[in-house]
Amino acid sequence: DTGVSQDPRHKITKRGQNVTFRCDPISEHNRLYWYRQTLGQGPEFLTYFQNEAQLEKSRLLSDRFSAERPKGSFSTLEIQRTEQGDSAMYLCASSSRGRPNEKLFFGSGTQLSVL
Amino acid sequence: AQKVTQAQTEISVVEKEDVTLDCVYETRDTTYYLFWYKQPPSGELVFLIRRNSFDEQNEISGRYSWNFQKSTSSFNFTITASQVVDSAVYFCALSEPHTGANSKLTFGKGITLSVRP
Numbered sequence: 001d002t003g004v005s006q007d008p009r010h011k012i013t014k015r016g017q018n019v020t021f022r023c024d025p026i027s028e029h030n031r032l033y034w035y036r037q038t039l040g041q042g043p044e045f046l047t048y049f050q051n052e053a054q055l056e057k058s059r060l061l062s063d064r065f066s067a068e069r070p071k072g073s074f075s076t077l078e079i080q081r082t083e084q085g086d087s088a089m090y091l092c093a094s095s096s097r098g099r100p101n102e103k104l105f106f107g108s109g110t111q112l113s114v115l
Numbered sequence: 116a117q118k119v120t121q122a123q124t125e126i127s128v129v130e131k132e133d134v135t136l137d138c139v140y141e142t143r144d145t146t147y148y149l150f151w152y153k154q155p156p157s158g159e160l161v162f163l164i165r166r167n168s169f170d171e172q173n174e175i176s177g178r179y180s181w182n183f184q185k186s187t188s189s190f191n192f193t194i195t196a197s198q199v200v201d202s203a204v205y206f207c208a209l210s211e212p213h214t215g216a217n218s219k220l221t222f223g224k225g226i227t228l229s230v231r232p
Contacts, residue, residue, distance in 0.1 A: 003159075033219070042119075042206050042222025043160070056219065089158065103150070103162040104220070111158075 002026070004107035006092050012113045013082055020078045021110045025094030032075050033104065034067055035091040036060065043091055049075060082114045117142045119209050121223035128197055129231050136192045136226050138207030144168075148210040149183065149190045150220065155203045163205075166190065197230045204228070 005024045013019050025032050030051050035043035046065070048056045051072035061067075064082075069075040079086055089111050093104040118141040128134045140149065151163040164174065166183050174181045178198075182191045194201055204227050208220040 035220075040224065042208070042225050043220070044222070045219050048219060091160070093160075103165055104160075105162070106152075106160040108157060108159045 004092055004094055004105050006090075006107035006110050008110055009108065010111045010113075012115065014115050015084060016081055018078065018080045019082055019112065020076055021090055021092075021112075023075045023077070023092030023107060024073075025075070025092070026096075026105055029094035029096050029105070030072065031095045032069055033093045033095075034075070034077050035093065037089040037091055037109070038087075046077075046090075079112075082112075084114045087112055087114045117144075117147075117209050117211055117221045119207050119221055119223035121207055121226050123226045124224070125227045125229070127229045127231065130199060131196050132230075133193060133195050134197050134228065134230075136194075136205050136207075136228070138190045138192065138223060140188050140190065140207070140209045142188075142209060142211060144211045146211075150208040150210065151181070151190075151192050152206045152208060152222075153203045154206065154225070160206065163192075194228075197228075199230050199232055202228060202230045 007022045011019055032049045034046040036046055037043040046058050046061050047067050049069040052069050064080045067077045089109040091109045093106045095102045095104050120139045147168045149166045152160040154160045171183050178195045180193045204225040206222050206225045208222045210220050
């Protein structure tokens with residue numbers, strides 16, 4: 001039983017570069033979430049997919065951020081023209097088709113450092 | 116607006132001590148869900164418990180117990196006879212069904228628990 005996997009685990013980039021992260025949820029889960037966590041803080045919701053449809057985006061998600069989930073399987077989160085303030089841990093989570101507010105299964109995250 | 120406050124930032128105990136982690140929440144909804152997650156050094160958040168707003172029954176699971184009190188908007192977590200493996204950051208979180216995104220959580224800032232041998 002594989003969990004949620006995220007790739008890469010760490011990413012170091014220079015300001016202004018584009019980066020893309022990948023998340024593979026648990027295979028039978030139809031809901032997928034992206035959260036961002038900065039040092040000393042709890043995770044903050046970014047966006048949510050049900051199957052391939054992106055149903056909600058946080059105001060935290062500026063125009064430089066885009067997320068996709070083609071075919072309702074894996075998801076990618078792209079950040080264009082990165083800024084130092086984008087440095088954070090990006091967490092992906094998935095949950096099953098069951099009733100709402102089911103528990104989330106989290107990946108280990110992608111740690112982004114923007115120099 | 117929903118808010119979760121974990122006033123304790125760091126707690127250090129010696130193994131076998133009991134420890135209580137506090138969580139206070141704010142919400143305008145009558146229907147909501149509360150969660151506790153654990154984040155060990157590996158970074159992956161691990162689900163511990165979910166409680167809905169209609170169920171104020173306290174729960175015990177092994178060394179873990181939870182005290183939910185709507186009157187004080189608190190959902191506290193106690194570890195009995197702590198162990199070194201309990202060392203982690205613990206997050207309390209709130210979910211409101213009306214927000215649309217199922218399981219869209221508002222997290223507290225977390226409490227870093229260190230259990231010394």
